[in-house]
Amino acid sequence: xxxxxxxxxxxxxxxxxxxxxxxxxxxxxxxxxxxxxxxxxxxxxxxxxxxxxxxxxxx
Numbered sequence: 001x002x003x004x005x006x007x008x009x010x011x012x013x014x015x016x017x018x019x020x021x022x023x024x025x026x027x028x029x030x031x032x033x034x035x036x037x038x039x040x041x042x043x044x045x046x047x048x049x050x051x052x053x054x055x056x057x058x059x
Contacts, residue, residue, distance in 0.1 A: 004052070014043055
């Protein structure tokens with residue numbers, strides 16, 4: 001598996017994990033968990049974009 005696909009898969013997984021944490025934080029009233037989930041979702045989106053860029057440049 002090439003690195004662009006690997007980045008996309010890891011980014012998607014991180015984004016999903018972050019969404020779960022964000023929802024869990026909202027449900028439990030834990031703003032810290034909610035914020036960590038939001039940050040993890042952003043990290044996942046960035047990692048997916050890195051995979052897109054690598055694909056364009058063939059790395």
